[in-house]
Amino acid sequence: MQTLLQNLLNGIAAGSIYALIALGYTMVYGILKLINFAHGDVFMLGSFAGYYGAQWYARATHQSGAPAPSWGMALIILLLAMVVCGLFGYLNERIAYRPLRNAPRIASLITAIGVSFFLEYGGQFVFGADPKFFPTLIDKHLINFAGITTTNYQIIVLIVALFFMGVLQYIVYGTKFGRAMRAVSFNYETASLMGIPTDRITSLTFVIGSVLAAVAGILFGLSYPKIDPLMGIMPGLKAFAAAVLGGIGNIPGAVVGGILIGVIEAFVGGSAYSSYRDGIAFVILIVILLFRPSGLFGRHQKEKV
């Protein structure tokens, strides 16, 4: 029973990170019908922004070596990563995806792969391929309850992820921009006919998605301190599987999918088949695509001729 709860908690914590990334995938797909291959690498960018941000912070506050953990620093680094990734998301959309709006789908897909590789190998080129150690942003405390051991990190991950999902929920369902985003994802052309600045909404969607990925990157760095330029590939793929599982284009679906994948992974990892832990997300993805491509919450859209 205890291992069950332990696995569950681990799974939900990891799944929240996947959910944050999956939200970016699902929002971009909902609007542009484009799978943003590069999104996992935006997540990596967020982690590295946090890493270098911490170094800059240490220098700015005249500390030698790694900066001392504090809540203020954590907040500043989070904001910094969000700004960096948001900016990148905006530039990505403007430079790489917007000119291909009317081109065949394969061109956008190839460009997305190109951006992804640009981030991965550019990261290797600029940062070096060796793994770096993410600084400790907050002091680590062990928490024991009901026989489960957990660190305060997992609680922080849960709370921060929930907070940002709540903010996203407010934006999408409680603001004019959000209504515009929903309209554009429903039908792009009609939305523009209704006076919605679709270009701006698309840019906003990319920015929001990238900001969430940045948060995920910082949370990931907090939980698993080893970061390297290729770290975005696996979480990106798993988050994509999560988005598809929940129904791609569906925002609550992405959250549910992320948590589900996190939990399933945790249970597989704690079982006899632990070496298949990384592959299970792929299996889920293929099974979903073969048997229920619209996902858990998506609607099956009939293809019109």
Next chain:
Amino acid sequence: MRAWWLRDLGALALGIAVLVALSYALPALPIQGMAYYFRIIILIGINIVLAVSLNIINGHAGQFSLGHAGFMAVGGYLSAFVTYFYANPFLDALPAGPQKVVLQNVFFFGALILGGLSAAIAGYMVGLPSLRLRGDYLAIVTLGFGEMIRVVFLNIDKTGGARGFSGVPSWTNFFWVYFFAMATVVVSLRLVRSSVGRAFLAVREDEIAAEAMGVNTTRYKVKAFVIGSFFAGIAGGLTAHYLAYLNPDMFKFILSFEIIMMVVLGGLGSISGSILAAIILTFLPEGLRAVKNWFELKNDPRMVIYSIALIVLMRTRPQGLFGRRELWEIVARWRKVAK
């Protein structure tokens, strides 16, 4: 004429004669660094097989396959398995002489074909799910299958697993590489001009319309995957017997991506484009290595330059060098315009 196949047979004999002659003449050329260029020539040949075979799936049939490296791995490992465990020990027991050479080549051909067939079976299994998936999703699934194949080989101990498969007999030479390069090109050309090829093009242009016109899109999509992966398997076998070593890490997604780059650069659907792009993109890493040494860079900028070039290419000329047309069609148009 009655014996229409005589013309083909004659062409085949001529082609083989030319290849044999070249395979002796080229290494003997008194150019400095010939061994180095020869290596590039062999790599170009293998890349031609890869690019033209992927062009059948992506260019002619319009499917989006990102898992070509996986098929290469299947062909490579299986042919290496056959030669290492069966053919080579058998040959070692024979006395040296022309008999042995002939037998070696026969076994090599057989092993390569077996590798190709096993890759074709893998292509069949990957092609089946393709029936239900649209472009983006198909791409992800083929990517996933490519990775799964790689992980499978990572876990097979008999062929080395993570340590890799070393000791593969290095039987690849100029003749075999370019024999199969020519074979791939000829098959691809003949295929696209046949009724099967017309079906591929119909599926590419508009799947629903093709189905409405009675084209069994299912059958033809799977056919494209099978034929393309067959030749990818051959390329894998050629690579295995050239490097004399195989490792699952050689067949990661980035290899599939490099092959895709060749096909996209040449023009999706253009055979001559794929060939030209294969040549260009085989030379490029060598040239970029010179760039790295010139600027004394710490890390390898090759993939960064590749990805930037790809993004620029997609913005400026997404149809690639030749678009969907072939070199001879473009030249013919030039000449017509020039008159």
